[in-house]
Amino acid sequence: MKKLKVRKIWLAGSICVLAILAANAEVGSGDYLSPLAVVADAEADTIYIAEFTARQIAVFDTVGGRVTKSISLPARPSGVAIAPDKSRLYVTGAAPAGSVYVIDPTKGKVTSRISTGHTPTAPVVSPDGNVLYVCNRFDNDVAVINLKTARVVCRVSVQREPAAAAISPDGRLLFVANLLPAGAADQDYAAAAVTVIDTASKKVIATIQLPNGSTSLRGVCVSTDGQYAYITHVLSRYQLPTTQLERGWMNTNALSVIDVTGKKLVNTVLLDDVDLGAANPWGVACTDDGRYICVTHSGTHELSVIDRQAMHEKLEKVASGQKVSDVSLAAEDVPNDLSFLVGIRRRLKLAGNGPRGLVIIGAKAYIAEYFSDSLGVIDIGGEVRPSTRSVELGPKTPMTPERRGEMLFNNAKLCFQHWQSCVSCHPGARTDALNWDLLNDGIGNPKNTKSLLLTHKTPPAMITGIRDSAETAVRAGIRHILFTVRPEEDAVAIDQYLKSLEPVPSPYLTRGWFSKKPRLSKAARRGEKVFEKAGCSSCHSGPLDTDLQKYNVGTGKGREQTQAFDTPTLVEVWRTAPYLHDGRAATVKDMLVEHNIDDKHGRTSGLTEKQIADLAEFVLSR
Secondary structure: OOOOOEEOOOOOOOHHHHOOOOOOOOOOOOOOOOEEEEEEOOOOOEEEEEEOOOOEEEEEEOOOOEEEEEEEOOOEEEEEEEOOOOOOEEEEEEOOOOEEEEEEOOOOEEEEEEEOOOOEEEEEEOOOOOEEEEEEHHHOEEEEEEOOOOEEEEEEEOOOOEEEEEEOOOOOEEEEEEOOOOOOOOOOOOOOEEEEEEOOOOEEEEEEEOOOOEEEEEEEEEOOOOOEEEEEEEEEOOOOEOOOOHHHOOEEEEEEEEEOOOOEEEEEEEOOEOOEOOOOEEEEEEOOOOOEEEEEEOOOOEEEEEEHHHHHHHHHHHHOOOOOOOOOOOHHHHHHOOOOOOOOEEEEEOOOOOEEEEEEEOOEEEEEEOOOOEEEEEEOOOOOOOOEEEEEOOOOOOOOHHHHHHHHHHOHHHOHHHOOOHHHHOHHHOOOOOEEEOOEOEOOOOEEOOOOOOHHHOOOEOOOOOEOOHHHHHHHHHHHOOOOOOOHHHHHHHHHHHHHOOOOOOOOOEEOOOOOOEEOOHHHHHHHHHHHHOOHHHOOOOOOOOOOOEEOOOOOOHHHOOOOEEOOOOOOHHHOOOEOOOOOEOOHHHHHHOOOHHHEOEOOOOOOHHHHHHHHHHHHOO
């Protein structure tokens, strides 16, 4: 039988699957498989599946169409890569003190472990098999590992929460997708970026900014000819009041195209249709012959199959000034054109729920379907509407309320016209780092997206406390953000999911020589005393770091100049930048120094620079 070449796709298991990582007690972790990422060997007869909540790698025989064995792991696998000679698997284990597990696929056993960083994901092997690149999501860096010595050579800082990575065919460039925007949110521009690392110098040589509102970067791949990189993400229209959903008024879903040689953005195309959203794009892969680009839609349980050549021809025409549609008269129109892919993209329904990573073998796409514990299989090269099937990877498990709530939280089919799901603005049930003008407290006063961690324990809800409880806010969100009416049991299930969330330990904590238990650094211990001295503990008190009260801290503007804001919990505050109600403070230090008017938000004006740094270290360690 002729051996098929395999286009290997290295995908991050990103947030909402990474939704609740390692220390993050994922619901039903012992009951579900939650396939997240996949990779195939060069012979195309074996697929390795990272099953996140089951803490194992499933070995799938493509000829027999079944799982032949499972390899247990000490931690939840967030990504999987294979050596070019297929002698080793490299699996990232999502934990605060994270590791790469080296597996001998023949023996089906872990043979060694390499320490990396906080919540590693998206492992990528160099074409020569000598180097492994790993995204340390919460350390905001990429570990470069020499596989001959099994040691981390260096760590390259990137922008914010690297969640996916891909290497050019010649091995010279690594493209890293940062999940969230960095910086203040109250400016005219807020968007996540793609970091480009030169693998020879091990340095960042470019930061490619995506269109305004780009967030939740989930997947990245490089075409087999090495000319282009493709990035999947949400493209939010956060500068509009949330009055409707039609025509992508709030969130659209996108594929950004990057010129590899020029290391620059070519353009961004929308994956939605005019009246039907294609929510939460995740995995992306090119067929080995370069004919198609495939994108999984985790919110609508679909696969987009795009004619790659036709898309690039259309992009080249519009870049030269030719009109290519009623909307796209110039290149800058393309990110707003919901009809751009009409006629050059097939949108295929999948049988499973929650598609994430994918790998393409010949003309077949194999897709990790997270919530249905299945592997989707679909032939993309033949029929316009091919049949699809889902292969069950294990026995069916009854769905708990928490698991069902997590599934609903991610399911855009609940939403009017399927434009978005709860996770579109709350990746991992946390924040998208954008300001939104919700209508619950008037119009023209945008607020930064809050994390939903502990929200049921810290009433009232919303930044101004406009909702008396998280339960009220969940039901209002279904009505006024998803623009739909759902049975009460759906809201109850979402409540249960959100209540089940557990905080992730801060990357600012340290671990001693004789104890693996995280603890405050010396600076943070000094900062704890400053926290008391500055009066911060009078409001941020108790086990949840909040007194559940509202205060005017002098940050309101315009008609909100005297507005009292809810005291937020400081638990996991290291993860929720930017800060203050409108995200004007890019960092905790900015909040303490630049935006603390008349010491209304703690007595910080008399602190030294060193005391401020120590205080920020303590706050970020919460």
